[in-house]
Amino acid sequence: MKRKITRSVRVGSLTLGGGARILIQSMTNSPAHDREGTISQIKALEEAGCDIVRFTVPDMETVSYIEYYKQNSRAALVADIHFDHRLAVACAEAGIDKIRINPGNIGGSEKVREVARACEKNRVPIRIGVNSGSLEKRLLEKFGGPTPQALAQSAVDQARVLEDFGFGDIVLSVKASNAAAMIEANRILSETTDYPLHLGVTEAGDAYMGAIKSAVGIGSLLCDGIGDTIRVSLSADVVKEVRAAKDILLACGLCQSGVDIISCPTCGRTKIDLISLAASLRERVEKAALDPGRLIRAAVMGCAVNGPGEAREADVGIAGGDGCALLFKKGEIIKKIPEDKIVDTLFGEIVKLCSENRKDV
């Protein structure tokens, strides 16, 4: 897949854009003044594989937590700021890795200039986050509503405000709850700017529907080579956002390390309890949080019609028989295994492949 090469921006120790690895983001939902609850979430998110964690900064008290969060976490940290430019300036001075603002609601060009100056001085990039629910009135009137064109125009206009102050460490995001609108808006932005793009479907829904909308919105753009960082927004445990983001990258072929479990939908030929077996294997793999250092494909197939073919293509796999299965590894039949040993055997083979790969590296 050919990716659009954008400008690169440093976010803490990470590179965002410029063809770098696509970074996964999420946002804490602990109360803003619950310092311990927030650091616990930041740690849980980074353990799940989150690169960048955002949290809300509504007042100076929460600015004072930044040092503590920085000292106790590895993830790059982003302060989410609305309305009060002094908070953005204070966050930049306090060592935050990035801020997210909407210059349109910061209150006048002198205030935006102060934010740009503080961010320039402290090498803090700014994400301009445009949402369909908070578009400027003049753009709503001009475009007749929060259309993809209006979203893209808002981001471009706001980037210009920062550019006018000589500030260029900008990341753009245009989000809508409608995946098709968000796709279109990002396509326009990708054609008209070279700023790195943060992709997300906002207010996407619960863990199931939100993941589907995000997979459609974010995944379509990623498959077109658009996007430098992604955030899946779910009305669910924040760690689920990171899992969904990783799975979207996996499905788009953009995952450098992980376990891709392929399984057939079952049919009248299936003679093993494949649905439970595939679910158990996935649960074991997720729980183990394996990091193989490359993509490993494991196939759980129901029968000998398509099974052996898929299983052979995979690093490891099974093709089910009647209460048993044939185990394949790297294209070779290894042995026949009883049904009650399928999950243990496949999981053991996956773990072996992970350690073999780590030795090769």
Ligand code: SF4
């Ligand atoms: S692999 Fe076999 S059992 Fe699975 S859906 Fe295909 S034909 Fe049916």
